[in-house]
Amino acid sequence: MxxxxxxxxxxxxxxxxxxxxxxxxxxxxxxxxxxxxxxxxxxxxxxxxxxxxxxxxxxxxxxxxxxxxxxxxxxxxxxxxxxxxxxxxxxxxxxxxxxxxxxxxxxxxxxxxxxxxxxxxxxxxxxxxxxxxxxxxxxxxxxxxxxxxxxxxxxxxxxxxxxxxxxxxxxxxxxxxxxxxxxxxMRLGDAARCIALFIICTGMTWLAFDMFAGFIFLIMPALMFLAVQGRKESVYVTLTVTVGLTVALAAENYGPFQLQTDEWSRLYLLSYLYSLIVLVLGTELYQRDLLSEVQARQSWQYRAHHDALTSLGNRSLFIPLLENEMKRAERMNRAFALALIDLDNFKSFNDSFGHALGDKVLKEFAQLVRKNLRDIDVAARMGGDEFAILFPETPMSEARHAVERLRKQVEKLTIKYHGRTIQFTISSGLAEFIPHEKHTSDAILGRVDQLLYEAKRQGRNQVQA
Ligand SMILES: Nc1nc2c(ncn2[C@@H]2O[C@H](COP(=O)(O)OP(=O)(O)OP(=O)(O)O)[C@@H](O)[C@H]2O)c(=O)[nH]1
Missing domain, CATH: 1.10.1760 (Arp2/3 complex 21 kDa subunit ARPC3)
Incomplete structure (x- = not known):
């Protein structure tokens, strides 16, 4: 430098x-x-x-x-x-x-x-x-x-x-x-906990020299707790002040570290401080390892079950949810609906305007889907330009209304791209799952796919139910 x-x-x-x-x-x-x-x-x-x-x-x-x-x-x-x-x-x-x-x-x-x-x-x-x-x-x-x-x-x-x-x-x-x-x-609760533990550590140090030597041991669990629960900076500020205070008080009299000779008392005091620091440092770093491992696992699980482009769930998240819903519908004797949606002529978007615009269209569409759904509905990107929506406990009439509304909103949606205005449409197949009819998830998806194919065949920009 x-x-x-x-x-x-x-x-x-x-x-x-x-x-x-x-x-x-x-x-x-x-x-x-x-x-x-x-x-x-x-x-x-x-x-x-x-x-x-x-x-x-x-x-x-x-x-x-x-x-x-x-x-x-x-x-x-x-x-x-x-x-x-x-x-x-x-x-x-x-x-x-x-x-x-x-x-x-x-x-x-x-x-x-x-x-x-x-x-x-x-x-x-x-x-x-x-x-x-x-x-x-x-x-x-x-x-x-x-x-x-x-x-x-x-x-x-x-x-x-x-x-x-x-x-x-x-x-x-x-x-x-x-x-x-x-x-x-720092949240208020965290700050209060850190301040309380700081007071305990410094207070116990003081009392150990002034009243009862055994108080020095109470610092360890307090510092360990802080190292596990507190923020890094509060751990090390408290540790530094506690260690400094211990030596400053020992300079007046050796307190809990009093042995027969000054030399041994010093070594005793230094061994305690050294162990305390390494122990707290080790706990804090170990806790950091655990946290980053949990975060890595969570982010890995999220990436395995979500589509990176649209942040919607993917096929591997959707199928188990669909199968759960099939079992629930059977048990409760309530119907649910399933829609498959495909963007119309999406290939020509990519070919005419490039992949970047294609990606933008997919993102905007996913955004619109999210805005339109109830909390209990589940949307997923099944692959390419194909999306699925599961409407739990929903009869066909309501689901059809929801998908039609989405189709109309897409029709009106305009996307600005490099000074051009782009529009697109969607086609959808929609089916109702009636309990007690024996189905598998593949069979029900196949049925909806046929309806989607029918919508495409009949001119696109429509819902076939
Ligand atoms: N930009 C972009 N394109 C994708 C992505 N995934 C798949 N595609 C393209 O999406 C297109 C899907 O086309 P199809 O659904 O087969 O056909 P289509 O042109 O939409 O025609 P119809 O479905 O019959 O209306 C293909 O050209 C794929 O390359 C993606 O993540 N981003």
Whole structure:
């Protein structure tokens, strides 16, 4: 992506957000001793910047990271603080570039399905943060920031904290962006449910630290419920706020995560947060898979039973409905009527004006049929220019009236096409099905077809009953 003036401005703004989130993390999510932030949102922001603006974003990330860390590093390091801060900043830039490269390779469409969790968690997050953490830990040990013995623990914590930033922000950004593009429309009931679950999650977090540690477990079912029933963006907003709140409260005291030592308490807290995020992400993506499977099945069924041009039912939808109606008529001892309609001289329309006009005529006719029928009548396109209408519980006189009315309306219908006015007519065969006379659907259709043939033979534009 080229670095235009506008992109430069956006990158400056994004760098500002990166800087603020780093300062914010140090203020809110840092735990003594060691002052290591337990959620590092800049990892997610850096990745989003490279995904959006390409590798041009890397120098911006490096500068933002340098500025965010320089004061803290200078305060604890007496020598070469600039060198260690630069190394850490370059390493952060490398992490974002690497994560974006992996994301483009492994998940070019973003997070779409349950299958994407494995490459996201173990490919994108783990590889990029492990590389960054290794460089950071070596750099900090060389700076004398901490002893070699505690380096493996810090290495592990850095991997998880940076991963949390990516795990939280990528699904959140993706969901918010999609909601924005689809002009977020939420029904009142949905919104109320999302707000209630948000309050439960944040409320339970608070109470777990303030009153009873067990409340922390109640967050899981609430988040699961939201992941299954709620909208994507509300799931990830609630998850991010809950995770942020948990760490911010743990920075004051470890609450439900209090173990014998600070180090183990931190690992306990991080394991909980990591599991919570992966669990919610997995549930939401799995639910998305199920929904798209149901939608695919519904649309496949619809296409199998409907004609794409006119949207009327097709033969395979119509025949079972006809057979049902035959059984019902028999049981209730009530007659029904069946009409077959064929457009007159339709072949010459196609030949004279082209297939596109032929299609337009078929669509206009289907529209007219739909407008003319009662809710209980069933119309279908049986193939080519032939249509069928089933009139349940209707005697011949009424059905004949309906088909005649349709014939007259077609006669009057004019279709404008490339400056020309086109008209057409229809012929129809119509028969009444009398219960107790033994029929099959083929036989009754054959009978109506004969009547249609008779209408054509007698000059078209008429109904033969
Ligand atoms: N444009 C268009 N034409 C179609 C479609 N399906 C079938 N046709 C054409 O519809 C015509 C059907 O012609 P017929 O019903 O056999 O004959 P006709 O010209 O209507 O003559 P009569 O039925 O005897 O009045 C054929 O030329 C088919 O190619 C379609 O989906 N679109």
């Amino acid at each position: 080229p670095l235009t003036g506008r992109n430069f401005l956006y990158l400056l703004i994004a760098s500002g957000i990166y800087f603020l989130s780093a300062r914010f993390a140090v203020l809110l999510f840092s735990l003594e001793p060691g002052n290591i932030a337990l959620i590092w949102l800049p990892s997610g922001i850096g990745l989003l910047m490279v995904l959006r603006f390409g590798y041009w974003a890397v120098p911006f990330i490096v500068v933002a990271s340098y500025l965010a860390n320089s004061a803290g590093m200078a305060a604890v390091l007496s020598e070469l603080a600039w060198l260690h801060t630069s190394t850490a900043a370059l390493s952060n830039g490398l992490e974002s570039a690497l994560a974006a490269t992996l994301m483009r390779r492994l998940l070019p469409e973003g997070l779409q399905s349950f299958q994407d969790i494995f490459p996201f968690v173990f490919g994108v997050c783990l590889v990029s943060t492990a590389v960054n953490s290794t460089i950071l830990v070596v750099n900090l040990v060389m700076a004398g920031f901490f002893a070699v013995e505690s380096s493996w623990m810090i290495w592990l914590i850095l991997i998880v904290t940076n991963s949390l930033g990516i795990l939280l922000l990528i699904p959140l950004a993706q969901a918010v962006l999609q909601a924005w593009e689809s002009r977020l429309q």
